[in-house]
Amino acid sequence: MARRILQASFVRRAALSAGWLAGLHTLAGCAPTLPVVVAPINCPVSAEQLARRCQAPQAIANGATYGEVLQLHQLDRKALRDCAAHDRLLAEMIVQCQRTILDYNDRLVEINRRIADKP
Known part of the structure; x- marks a missing residue:
């Protein structure tokens, strides 16, 4: 049971991190190239x-x-x-x-x- 809770927590954190990375990647496209x-x-x-x-x-x-x-x-x-x-x-x-x-x-x-x- 505890193992499933940890796995679910890990999956949620990984999904959240992936969302942040995707959002940052799109913002980087708006930045001027130096x-x-x-x-x-x-x-x-x-x-x-x-x-x-x-x-x-x-x-x-x-x-x-x-x-x-x-x-x-x-x-x-x-x-x-x-x-x-x-x-x-x-x-x-x-x-x-x-x-x-x-x-x-x-x-x-x-x-x-x-x-x-x-x-």
Whole structure:
């Protein structure tokens, strides 16, 4: 007897749940469809590139010959050229990142506009 009461109770709850699910399903059909939001953006600048620093100038030892001073001068000039190239690369990456962010924001504005325009 108790078993039948439990089964009847279970059947009533299952039917009630099914009714709720069917009702929610029809309401979901009235909801506006939302576009899939694009994934967040990443900037191409790595932590290693940001951490890289320019070399300090070479120290000239007391009693250095003219040839040794010229050699140090050449090493310093090469270090400056490398540093300038690295700075240009970082600047280009930052400009590209800014363009990507602007494009991403424009797409989000367009998605929000389309959602707002729907009845």
